[in-house]
Amino acid sequence: MFDYHIHSEFSDDSTEKMSNIVEEAIKKGGKKLCFTEHMEFNYPHEELKFELNYDEYKKEFERIKSIYGERIDLYMGVEMGIQAGKREIEETIKYADSHEFDFIIASAHCLEGEDLYSMSSDTKNIDEFFIRYFYEMLNVFKHYSDYDVVGHIDLIRRYFLQAQDHKLGKSQDVLRELLCHVINSDKGIEINTGGLFYKSANINPTLDILKLYKEMGGEIITIGSDAHIAERVMSNYSKAIEALDTAGFKYVTTYSQRKKEFHKIK
Numbered sequence: 001m002f003d004y005h006i007h008s009e010f011s012d013d014s015t016e017k018m019s020n021i022v023e024e025a026i027k028k029g030g031k032k033l034c035f036t037e038h039m040e041f042n043y044p045h046e047e048l049k050f051e052l053n054y055d056e057y058k059k060e061f062e063r064i065k066s067i068y069g070e071r072i073d074l075y076m077g078v079e080m081g082i083q084a085g086k087r088e089i090e091e092t093i094k095y096a097d098s099h100e101f102d103f104i105i106a107s108a109h110c111l112e113g114e115d116l117y118s119m120s121s122d123t124k125n126i127d128e129f130f131i132r133y134f135y136e137m138l139n140v141f142k143h144y145s146d147y148d149v150v151g152h153i154d155l156i157r158r159y160f161l162q163a164q165d166h167k168l169g170k171s172q173d174v175l176r177e178l179l180c181h182v183i184n185s186d187k188g189i190e191i192n193t194g195g196l197f198y199k200s201a202n203i204n205p206t207l208d209i210l211k212l213y214k215e216m217g218g219e220i221i222t223i224g225s226d227a228h229i230a231e232r233v234m235s236n237y238s239k240a241i242e243a244l245d246t247a248g249f250k251y252v253t254t255y256s257q258r259k260k261e262f263h264k265i266k
């Protein structure tokens with residue numbers, strides 16, 4: 001199996017060594033692993049800056065690849081944090097254009113300049129919240145297209161317990177618009193098992209969204225654990241595979257030098 005969403009010590013919110021992650025992946029029978037370190041402009045947090053040191057990252061990645069590269073295929077990716085501000089969009093476009101990666105996840109961790117993680121959870125109208133979140137991503141993607149998949153597209157469910165079982169109401173219209181844009185741009189989404197370790201205990205996205213994406217013609221989907229520590233590499237994959245199967249997906253996607261490849265799930 002593959003893990004296309006992993007953070008190591010090159011992400012500000014992880015202290016894990018790349019070597020530990022790779023060894024864990026080999027132990028679990030992983031065939032391909034892609035590091036996706038955080039990079040985000042103007043992340044609104046005092047301590048976490050999410051500014052990736054590309055040169056150091058590349059150097060360590062090459063070193064790790066020279067040690068483990070014959071036992072597992074290793075790739076160097078990035079999780080670009082996206083925000084809808086004009087400056088943030090410009091900087092994101094510039095950064096993606098001037099750095100080489102195998103794979104780019106575009107993830108919205110913020111909503112209107114505030115990070116979701118620290119936002120208060122007393123939001124009464126969850127659907128309205130989803131509308132604003134999906135709309136913000138859609139706005140960014142109208143300008144920024146240098147990415148491969150959208151990360152944890154319903155991240156709101158990870159941090160807000162009220163959102164866990166929320167059935168999308170009016171927000172489904174914006175979500176459809178967003179997915180339509182993604183599909184028509186030949187991009188994809190990911191299935192991310194990291195949310196299972198939060199109180200909300202959801203895979204992102206939930207089955208309703210996976211099904212909607214499939215129905216709309218979405219085929220490109222990567223799989224990732226969003227692990228920030230080695231032991232969570234490729235965790236809860238049986239649940240992810242089950243969800244993919246239920247939604248009708250037969251293939252998962254991997255990337256190398258930004259080119260996609262499809263692999264039969266079973």
Ligand SMILES: [Zn+2]
Pocket residue numbers: 079107109151152
């Ligand atoms: Zn993320």
Ligand SMILES: [Zn+2]
Pocket residue numbers: 005007079226
């Ligand atoms: Zn992540």
